[in-house]
Amino acid sequence: MRTYPTPTRPPRRLLERLDQHFAVAGGLRRRLNQVFPTHWSQLIAGITTASLVVLILTGGYLALFFDPSMASVRYDGPFDNLRGVDMTRAYASVLHITFEARGGLLIRQIHSWAASLFLASLMVNLCVMFFTGGFRRPRRLLWTVTVLLLIVGIFVAFTGVLLAGDMLSDTSLRMISGYVLSVPVVGTWLHWTVFGGEFPGTGVIPRLYVVHLVLTGIRTA
Numbered sequence: 001m002r003t004y005p006t007p008t009r010p011p012r013r014l015l016e017r018l019d020q021h022f023a024v025a026g027g028l029r030r031r032l033n034q035v036f037p038t039h040w041s042q043l044i045a046g047i048t049t050a051s052l053v054v055l056i057l058t059g060g061y062l063a064l065f066f067d068p069s070m071a072s073v074r075y076d077g078p079f080d081n082l083r084g085v086d087m088t089r090a091y092a093s094v095l096h097i098t099f100e101a102r103g104g105l106l107i108r109q110i111h112s113w114a115a116s117l118f119l120a121s122l123m124v125n126l127c128v129m130f131f132t133g134g135f136r137r138p139r140r141l142l143w144t145v146t147v148l149l150l151i152v153g154i155f156v157a158f159t160g161v162l163l164a165g166d167m168l169s170d171t172s173l174r175m176i177s178g179y180v181l182s183v184p185v186v187g188t189w190l191h192w193t194v195f196g197g198e199f200p201g202t203g204v205i206p207r208l209y210v211v212h213l214v215l216t217g218i219r220t221a
Contacts (some may be wrong), residue, residue, distance in 0.1 A: 074087075
């Protein structure tokens with residue numbers, strides 16, 4: 001009967017001496033626990049971070065083609081149903097991203113799904129923190145930062161939806177215009193400040209684009 005040599009074991013004593021001098025086991029264990037969490041709730045933070053990274057990358061790609069202008073142009077792109085129709089440059093750039101830019105429609109969908117996943121993971125994280133008492137000391141600061149991050153994320157998503165200049169965006173903007181005009185005393189002044197004139201105005205999409213970028217920077221920071 002053939003016998004096979006048994007594999008040699010690593011020099012355990014040497015490894016123990018190295019760990020005593022350099023203390024590598026503790027740091028390595030913490031790193032492994034970050035990559036492979038020991039509890040399912042710790043995965044939520046990883047999902048939030050991953051979706052935020054995807055949002056930044058896809059948003060940067062979309063910003064290369066998006067034109068935040070409300071100037072009127074006549075569409076002459078590949079989409080036959082809208083060819084020859086007057087529209088804003090913002091909506092024309094959205095159509096260019098969707099039908100002409102390489103992978104544009106896929107990037108738009110990934111950006112939209114990543115935004116939804118980011119907000120959903122934040123909500124789940126807040127629920128876990130609430131039911132585990134994470135809003136108490138000494139984790140109250142983390143709870144406050146997460147709540148503020150959720151609020152900023154909602155505004156970022158909302159302003160991002162309003163940038164497209166399509167029917168959904170215009171309907172939402174019309175509702176906002178009515179809400180602003182209903183404010184007593186200063187409603188008309190606020191409306192002219194936000195929209196730059198009567199609805200739809202000429203400056204609301206460029207201003208929303210700036211707000212979207214600023215809020216994105218705050219959320220990333």
